[in-house]
Amino acid sequence: MRRIKLIVAYDGTHYAGYQVQPNGNTIQAEIESVLARMHRHPVKIVASGRTDARVHALGQVIHFDTSLEMPAERFVKALNAMLPDDILVKQAEEMDDTFHARYGAKRKEYRYHIRQTEDPFRRHYAATVTYKLSLEAMRQAMERLIGTHDFTSFSVTKAEVEDRVRTIYEAEVLEMGDEIIFRFVGSGFLYNQVRIMVGTVIEVGRGKYQPADIIQMLEAKDRRVAGITAPPHGLYLWNVNYEKVD
């Protein structure tokens, strides 16, 4: 058996999320169904992590084991020929069998797009925020999130994770055309963490909170003290990195 690593992009608009669920199409189900047709037996895939319904990915990473003898690169064309056109395999590579898409992930990058005016062409790809926003206040709030913190206040309490300490290496605000992008690079993210961080930073931008309030929010370890959860359709899993961070 050879282990294949895929880099996959998808438009999450029409999916009930990444992971196989009782109701609704998922990215995982689509890819596994195509792999089963190619292999003539079920093939299980492992992703770096789930994404929720309507969340997008530019660089989701997946692995699976195959007995097929074709070169790894051939999986790109073969899979894309059968996958729906809102899922695209960008790269395929053979790895040794110690590679694991989920446990091996060292850093993840997420981006969140917002815009200040309605645009019918961006309705599934950026959240519209019509409040007047202070970029400077949002930049200061983002800086307070950098570092190693317990992110309990910025995660959904139903998540049964014991250790809620994560490290954010980079958190910045970018402007591109008429959109504002919140970019995060971290060791990993709790369930809904990016969307709650973005929702809170936007509330700082409109003056409901001060940038320094982020520090007390982190210390409180209580979801109720942070801001709202930003909607899913502005969020992109941008990149997953498997190299060791020094």
Add this chain to the structure above:
Amino acid sequence: MRRIKLIVAYDGTHYAGYQVQPNGNTIQAEIESVLARMHRHPVKIVASGRTDARVHALGQVIHFDTSLEMPAERFVKALNAMLPDDILVKQAEEMDDTFHARYGAKRKEYRYHIRQTEDPFRRHYAATVTYKLSLEAMRQAMERLIGTHDFTSFSVTKAEVEDRVRTIYEAEVLEMGDEIIFRFVGSGFLYNQVRIMVGTVIEVGRGKYQPADIIQMLEAKDRRVAGITAPPHGLYLWNVNYEKVD
């Protein structure tokens, strides 16, 4: 009665086209249904022209007559509050009753987006052409289309229009990011004309025709001598102009 001019953008992906048809939702039906709710009686709208199923608009122009006494600008918010989020009213203005969205149009601009690589996020918004293309040959072909010509070879013969002479003022090839844009400004366009011009110019770009062949195609006045019809989802009605051209 006051005449109101609207500038409207729409994502045509989920519509059967602009004009009211027996089957399928149309842009016209959506707007007329909202206007009827506002007015409590049917309101007929007139557009600069139709767009086909899956074709988009950034600057479609529409007019209608109203007995409502609110300021014209208020129609923007009122309509957007009730319209689906893939249709956006960008501007509303009161005109005198000689204004006519269709008969008064002096110039129209269409743009057509293609890309050379697949992108799941652009699948409804640009046509993918994977052939290697010569930008220079496509530019030369576009230049041959400029001017006043009989465009019979570049229109669908079922169109029962007698006069197939139209003027193209501008025809250029733009590059934006990883997309190529064909931009046309003309006095008006026949049914499917832009899509057939683009399909033909792409075939010049891949070497099937020479740029100079465009001249013989125009002279032949026969649809069969021109190239294929490019798919609808790359096409945008960009702008309609009502000022006299000198």
